[in-house]
Amino acid sequence: MLHYEDFIPGRQFQTESHTVTEAEIIAFARQFDPQPFHTDPAAATQSLFGGLAASGWHTSSLTMGLLSRSELAHVANGMIGMQVDKMRWPRPTRPGDTLTAYATVISSKVSASQPGFGVVKLHWETRNQQDEIAVHMETMMWVQRRGDTPPR
């Protein structure tokens, strides 16, 4: 089990990889972002993307999927996100791209109102097979402290 105390600044978690298919890109977009550059390979060539690209929300959700199946699956109370900042998608995710996600601890702070918990700030980054960044963001996660830690 991972507790608040295990999130030491600099510690990095790496995930398995996932290769995204055209069918997955289109299925996600039809439900959550039905714009031609995400749903129609022919129409997408005429868009600013120059070809079919995954919705940014798809790339971000895939990142969550990868991280929630990594060592971070063992966070004591689950991976509970409090806030996301500075989320950007420097490179569109294309059919056939293989994504790997990384989460690096930036800082942490015990909760003032609930001293049995703390807030861990992480940098999330997902890279494709060419080591280009598909998405990056800063997240704040709500994490239980170890039971044997005396309250401050």
Added chain:
Amino acid sequence: MLHYEDFIPGRQFQTESHTVTEAEIIAFARQFDPQPFHTDPAAATQSLFGGLAASGWHTSSLTMGLLSRSELAHVANGMIGMQVDKMRWPRPTRPGDTLTAYATVISSKVSASQPGFGVVKLHWETRNQQDEIAVHMETMMWVQRRGDTPPR
């Protein structure tokens, strides 16, 4: 068609509504956030959520889905997100919740490097049937200026 010039600070866009089912919550979570409080109604009762709750990434993706089917479907070059900040989920989305999204223009700025485009900053907010906020965030969108606008 909506261009940069149409995004006047204070202008608000409202979407249709969508009622989220338990099956949708579980299907999304199995793919993108397979934690028991998102996939297993019985196990969820023992979690910090006290019952089945949608993944925050699901609520955010539903928000994109609602907005991309609203008047914002008519943004000239499509809804292209550049950055997301301050994304928070004050209330979990539960099975049966009916969500409606709102996007309000905060500010806008012509691009220095590509004067045919501008960046529009929006506040996105999604509320449930009890007018509780399910998610809110600040987004920056890349929007084409009108063709007849002389370059500055």
